[in-house]
Amino acid sequence: MAHTRRALPLPPAFYDRDTELVARGLLGMTxxxxxxxxxxxxxxxxxxxxxxxxxxxxxxxxxxTARTDPLYGPPGTAYVxxxxxxxxxxxxxxxAEGLPSxxxxxxxxxxxxxxxxxxxxxxxxSDQQLCDGPAKLCAAFGIDGRQNRAALWKGPLRILExxxxxxxxxxxxxxxxxxxxxxxxxxxxxxxxxxx
DNA sequence: TCGAAGATTGTCT
DNA sequence: GACAATCTTCGAG
Numbered sequence: 001m002a003h004t005r006r007a008l009p010l011p012p013a014f015y016d017r018d019t020e021l022v023a024r025g026l027l028g029m030t031x032x033x034x035x036x037x038x039x040x041x042x043x044x045x046x047x048x049x050x051x052x053x054x055x056x057x058x059x060x061x062x063x064x065t066a067r068t069d070p071l072y073g074p075p076g077t078a079y080v081x082x083x084x085x086x087x088x089x090x091x092x093x094x095x096a097e098g099l100p101s102x103x104x105x106x107x108x109x110x111x112x113x114x115x116x117x118x119x120x121x122x123x124x125x126s127d128q129q130l131c132d133g134p135a136k137l138c139a140a141f142g143i144d145g146r147q148n149r150a151a152l153w154k155g156p157l158r159i160l161e162x163x164x165x166x167x168x169x170x171x172x173x174x175x176x177x178x179x180x181x182x183x184x185x186x187x188x189x190x191x192x193x194x195x196x
Numbered sequence: 197t198c199g200a201a202g203a204t205t206g207t208c209t
Numbered sequence: 210g211a212c213a214a215t216c217t218t219c220g221a222g
Contacts, residue, residue: 067206067207081206083214084203084213134215135215135216177213177215
């Protein structure tokens with residue numbers, strides 16, 4: 001890219017919209033995490049929407065509990081949860097307070113800080129495998145429970161505006177990795193590389 | 197290259 | 210006590 005205008009974080013208003021629009025809109029955006037002196041960045045290429053208490057696959061379907069409480073919080077904050085006894089996953093909370101919906105970030109492409117990612121995920125055999133899964137990207141980015149409820153527009157953990165992905169490069173499919181409400185078409189991913 | 201199964205712990209019934 | 214928005218390894222073809 002020739003001249004990069006300074007990347008701005010997506011404002012809270014970006015997240016205070018229909019969750020499906022947010023999931024689609026996050027494709028192509030930049031996930032960034034600063035820890036100590038190191039910065040890692042990635043391009044979001046896969047997301048999933050979780051719509052609220054009426055969505056059986058959404059954690060909020062169980063109601064408001066200590067675990068799901070962040071989903072009820074303000075839009076643009078992080079919901080980081082622990083699964084399978086060993087993995088962390090990160091979501092962006094969407095819609096107004098009291099509407100417990102969110103977008104799971106499932107996959108990103110490494111953009112910066114690849115050395116740091118490799119240190120955190122020495123088992124990855126290729127750069128692509130560093131963060132092509134929800135738990136992998138949390139490991140590569142150093143995301144864990146400490147980022148739960150963090151504001152994504154000003155934290156050390158942020159999502160920055162970047163080149164949007166055009167419709168012809170986006171595919172919408174069913175959600176994966178879940179047992180309930182599997183058939184709902186709430187997963188978006190980038191099918192073609194925008195770079196050449 | 198693909199499918200099956202184990203790892204491991206917080207949360208809710 | 211069951212199960213989970215996953216990743217990795219291992220064995221078969």
